[in-house]
Amino acid sequence: MKKLVVPILAAVTLYSCSNTDDNTVTTNPDEKYLNGYFITNEGNFGKGGASVSHLSADLNTVTNNIFKTANGKDLGDVAQSIVVNDDYAFVIVNNSNTIEVVNKKTFKSVYTITQGLNTPYYATVSNDKLYVTSLYNPTVSVYNAKTFAFIKTIDLNFPATNIVTANNYVYAANGFYSKGTSIEVIDPSSDTNTVDITFDNAINGITTNGQFVYALETNDTASKISKIEGTQVTTSVNIAQGNSRYLVADGEDLFYTVGTGIYKTANTATSSGTKLFDVTPAEDGFSVLYGFNVINGNIFVSDVKGFKDIGTVTIYKENGTVTKEFKTGIGPNGFYKF
Amino acid sequence: MKQTIIYSLFLTFTANIALAQDPFSTQLDELIIEKSKISKQSKSQNTIVLNDSLIENTTGTFTDFLQKNTSIYFKENGYGMVSSPAFRGTTAQQTGVLWNGIKINSALLGQTDFNSTSFKEYDNIVVKPGGGSILYGSGAIGGTIHLNNTLTFNKATENEIQLNYGSFNTQGIHYKISTGTEQFAVNAHFGYNKSDNDYEWLGKDQKNINGQFYNTSLGFEVAYKINSKNTIELYSATYNDDRHFALITPYQTKTKYQNNYYRNLLKWHYKASDFLNTFYVAYIKEQYNYFDQLPTNSKSGGNATTWYLKNESFYNVTNKLKFSGFLEYQKTTGEGENSSLPFSTQEIFAVSILGNYDLSSKTGFEIGLKNEVAKDYQNPFLFSAGYYFNSEKYQLKINSSKNYRIPTFNDLYWQPGGNLNLKPETSVQFDINNNFNYKILNINISTYYTSIKNMIRWVPTNTGLWEANNVDEVYILGAELSLDVQKTWNNHTLGGRVNYAYTRSIDKKIEKQLIYTPLHKFTAQLNYKYKNFSVVPSFLYIGKIYTTSSNDKASAINAYGVFDIDFSHYFNFKDFPFTINFKIKNIANTAYTNMPQRMMPGRNYHIQIIKKF
Numbered sequence: 001m002k003k004l005v006v007p008i009l010a011a012v013t014l015y016s017c018s019n020t021d022d023n024t025v026t027t028n029p030d031e032k033y034l035n036g037y038f039i040t041n042e043g044n045f046g047k048g049g050a051s052v053s054h055l056s057a058d059l060n061t062v063t064n065n066i067f068k069t070a071n072g073k074d075l076g077d078v079a080q081s082i083v084v085n086d087d088y089a090f091v092i093v094n095n096s097n098t099i100e101v102v103n104k105k106t107f108k109s110v111y112t113i114t115q116g117l118n119t120p121y122y123a124t125v126s127n128d129k130l131y132v133t134s135l136y137n138p139t140v141s142v143y144n145a146k147t148f149a150f151i152k153t154i155d156l157n158f159p160a161t162n163i164v165t166a167n168n169y170v171y172a173a174n175g176f177y178s179k180g181t182s183i184e185v186i187d188p189s190s191d192t193n194t195v196d197i198t199f200d201n202a203i204n205g206i207t208t209n210g211q212f213v214y215a216l217e218t219n220d221t222a223s224k225i226s227k228i229e230g231t232q233v234t235t236s237v238n239i240a241q242g243n244s245r246y247l248v249a250d251g252e253d254l255f256y257t258v259g260t261g262i263y264k265t266a267n268t269a270t271s272s273g274t275k276l277f278d279v280t281p282a283e284d285g286f287s288v289l290y291g292f293n294v295i296n297g298n299i300f301v302s303d304v305k306g307f308k309d310i311g312t313v314t315i316y317k318e319n320g321t322v323t324k325e326f327k328t329g330i331g332p333n334g335f336y337k338f
Numbered sequence: 339m340k341q342t343i344i345y346s347l348f349l350t351f352t353a354n355i356a357l358a359q360d361p362f363s364t365q366l367d368e369l370i371i372e373k374s375k376i377s378k379q380s381k382s383q384n385t386i387v388l389n390d391s392l393i394e395n396t397t398g399t400f401t402d403f404l405q406k407n408t409s410i411y412f413k414e415n416g417y418g419m420v421s422s423p424a425f426r427g428t429t430a431q432q433t434g435v436l437w438n439g440i441k442i443n444s445a446l447l448g449q450t451d452f453n454s455t456s457f458k459e460y461d462n463i464v465v466k467p468g469g470g471s472i473l474y475g476s477g478a479i480g481g482t483i484h485l486n487n488t489l490t491f492n493k494a495t496e497n498e499i500q501l502n503y504g505s506f507n508t509q510g511i512h513y514k515i516s517t518g519t520e521q522f523a524v525n526a527h528f529g530y531n532k533s534d535n536d537y538e539w540l541g542k543d544q545k546n547i548n549g550q551f552y553n554t555s556l557g558f559e560v561a562y563k564i565n566s567k568n569t570i571e572l573y574s575a576t577y578n579d580d581r582h583f584a585l586i587t588p589y590q591t592k593t594k595y596q597n598n599y600y601r602n603l604l605k606w607h608y609k610a611s612d613f614l615n616t617f618y619v620a621y622i623k624e625q626y627n628y629f630d631q632l633p634t635n636s637k638s639g640g641n642a643t644t645w646y647l648k649n650e651s652f653y654n655v656t657n658k659l660k661f662s663g664f665l666e667y668q669k670t671t672g673e674g675e676n677s678s679l680p681f682s683t684q685e686i687f688a689v690s691i692l693g694n695y696d697l698s699s700k701t702g703f704e705i706g707l708k709n710e711v712a713k714d715y716q717n718p719f720l721f722s723a724g725y726y727f728n729s730e731k732y733q734l735k736i737n738s739s740k741n742y743r744i745p746t747f748n749d750l751y752w753q754p755g756g757n758l759n760l761k762p763e764t765s766v767q768f769d770i771n772n773n774f775n776y777k778i779l780n781i782n783i784s785t786y787y788t789s790i791k792n793m794i795r796w797v798p799t800n801t802g803l804w805e806a807n808n809v810d811e812v813y814i815l816g817a818e819l820s821l822d823v824q825k826t827w828n829n830h831t832l833g834g835r836v837n838y839a840y841t842r843s844i845d846k847k848i849e850k851q852l853i854y855t856p857l858h859k860f861t862a863q864l865n866y867k868y869k870n871f872s873v874v875p876s877f878l879y880i881g882k883i884y885t886t887s888s889n890d891k892a893s894a895i896n897a898y899g900v901f902d903i904d905f906s907h908y909f910n911f912k913d914f915p916f917t918i919n920f921k922i923k924n925i926a927n928t929a930y931t932n933m934p935q936r937m938m939p940g941r942n943y944h945i946q947i948i949k950k951f
Contacts, residue, residue: 046415048586048935049893076587096587114589118631136631204802243801259800283847284809286797306797306809308853309887330886
């Protein structure tokens with residue numbers, strides 16, 4: 001979605017979706033996607049090529065375009081992110097202004113949320129409610145996560161990008177483009193935003209291990225990771241490099257990136273990270289690390305090929321060896337396991 | 339004026355290929371046309387003239403007009419939406435567009451949106467395939483498109499009104515007046531187009547949502563003959579449009595785009611026996627608004643203002659040797675409105691020298707050199723060289739040139755992502771053009787090779803932001819063929835015209851065809867005329883295009899062919915003669931797109947009345 005920086009250029013530049021590796025091997029059709037990983041593929045802005053790929057839990061089998069395969073219709077324009085609750089996966093389709101609700105195991109369509117959305121960005125589930133941020137509006141839209149009914153809009157001070165749940169709070173981080181530098185905390189029992197945790201710089205990453213929330217703020221010369229308990233920052237650690245990105249929690253560890261470097265630190269947020277390795281540069285010299293996540297020790301990295309071609313995903317181990325490399329759809333931007 | 343009419347008719351009935359002999363050049367005092375001198379300085383390049391009667395008879399967008407009548411391929415985000423050319427396998431920014439001799443590509447985006455450009459007010463539109471940066475500056479890599487108004491002294495007043503109405507509530511009004519005295523020549527024109535553009539998406543249960551647009555254009559040209567040596571011309575044009583952007587999925591946020599431009603140009607011609615000097619001053623303003631969340635007023639925009647000064651001198655040293663020199667200065671300032679383009683200034687100073695030497699009455703060669711100085715990037719030194727041979731039945735033109743495209747304002751200054759380390763895109767081109775004439779038949783065959791490096795593209799970087807970078811290298815091998823034939827007997831005229839373009843535009847790194855560039859484009863038109871009635875069936879074929887750089891077949895857009903037919907009748911009523919055109923577009927109701935998910939209209943009908951008085 002970062003392409004909105006140049007909306008007109010984006011409207012003029014090009015591309016689409018594809019499904020080359022459509023392996024429809026199934027063991028139990030009712031629980032096709034019970035385990036494994038989901039990958040959101042943005043598609044090209046304005047060209048409707050959004051898709052979702054699935055990678056089996058043993059990392060062996062890739063199935064692309066699972067939404068279209070399951071439902072016989074296109075997903076839409078710019079698949080931004082996915083969240084789940086016990087039964088459903090919610091696919092946030094940014095430029096289509098829709099949230100496709102699907103059965104988590106089969107990816108069969110259950111409902112399409114359209115109300116109260118303005119370019120939805122990221123979402124989280126708390127208290128059986130779905131909280132959705134907006135790229136343009138300083139608001140969070142709230143839905144019943146079982147009936148999908150629109151409940152209300154919560155006002156923020158600035159538009160938020162990522163949003164996470166922990167400890168009975170919902171944390172909406174002001175985005176990289178919103179000029180805000182806060183994490184705006186929502187109490188899901190009242191659905192009001194009463195506390196803002198302020199930082200010096202824009203929040204470039206927010207994550208949770210279920211217990212604590214971690215925030216990565218950055219500018220051109222330096223970065224900082226802060227650990228948040230409830231509504232307070234309890235520890236923070238400075239990082240010498242600027243322009244760091246993508247804070248993610250996995251087990252006892254936190255991971256982030258600087259340039260093409262992958263860094264790791266402990267989730268106590270008491271020491272700056274150590275560099276694990278550099279990812280292989282993209283063929284065009286750019287476009288790599290468009291998407292990043294670490295799940296069960298597997299480091300997922302995507303190369304979006306300048307959105308001119310089908311993207312590739314590479315899975316690394318912590319020592320930098322490549323476990324798996326595969327093609328997805330256009331613009332792979334997120335990796336999920338539920 | 340008679341000359342123009344005869345010339346127009348000649349072109350209508352025979353070819354749209356202008357031969358090396360330019361009928362305007364000998365009568366500069368009577369007829370002033372931008373290309374008169376400058377085109378004599380590029381005898382080794384092919385020139386295609388789309389004349390006034392062709393322009394007059396066309397309805398629809400500028401994209402429709404050029405897609406149908408030239409080998410330039412256009413991709414459109416749906417009918418009437420953003421349209422960009424791939425001229426000889428290049429990008430939209432590598433097509434130069436000139437208005438009465440000055441470049442009008444957007445300073446902010448570098449390209450011209452051909453669905454946001456009016457064309458009906460021009461007296462002729464000239465297409466020059468191939469590189470022309472020495473004469474036409476940045477962007478003249480794939481080719482140039484020239485929008486020209488002509489001014490005529492001693493001209494009887496002529497008014498023309500065109501009205502059209504068609505499917506999807508499409509409406510148009512165009513009015514032109516031209517008149518002249520001994521000393522003055524004046525044209526004025528007004529145009530308005532609108533369409534609900536809510537066509538059915540064939541084969542899908544959806545209409546084209548939010549595709550409506552309208553545009554208006556207003557302009558005038560005046561020439562004043564001070565004395566036998568000095569003439570002054572003033573050109574002025576304004577254009578406004580309001581175009582909603584069609585949705586591809588039903589709940590998408592609606593958006594629209596408003597595009598405004600304002601252009602003024604003053605030319606002063608000084609003519610002595612062996613010497614012609616033309617001085618230009620131009621002031622151009624472009625401005626756009628992008629409404630990102632309709633129906634709210636949330637918007638961002640940008641504007642750019644360009645001052646352009648140019649002096650052209652042509653000197654006939656001997657009958658055989660001609661020299662010309664150009665001095666150009668351009669200053670552009672631009673800034674975003676509620677967007678990330680800070681106030682920025684670009685200044686360019688350029689010097690060019692061209693020489694023409696005729697070895698005999700039939701053959702000669704020409705050489706051109708250009709140097710440019712600009713802040714924020716290094717300009718390449720440019721050259722061109724050409725050879726020409728002209729005889730009645732055969733003409734040969736060989737041309738080679740180095741051309742360039744400078745980074746745009748957005749490429750350089752947009753924050754974040756603009757990159758001051760960019761180099762201009764540069765290309766080297768070699769072109770051979772053969773023209774054969776046999777009585778009723780005219781055949782033109784062009785073959786060319788173009789190599790382009792340092793192509794600028796916005797790519798996502800490791801910082802998470804998009805940035806302009808010199809990324810791609812491309813080479814293009816292509817051929818263009820056109821064939822015209824015309825036969826008249828008794829009251830019947832039967833003619834045909836065929837254009838075919840073969841374009842191998844290859845990404846050097848991976849040896850694959852560039853995305854959105856068809857290998858084949860074919861157009862054909864038949865025309866049959868009997869007395870006051872004519873019928874013109876036409877066909878457009880676009881070959882398969884790839885949408886991924888690896889040329890993955892599953893995501894390719896299929897080839898398509900579209901049939902249109904035009905019927906026309908001139909009602910020669912004594913007191914009120916007029917012409918009616920009736921057009922059926924996409925007769926076969928073919929479902930097609932030239933961009934992913936952007937359905938184009940099915941069968942549609944248009945009627946047009948043309949009245950001259």
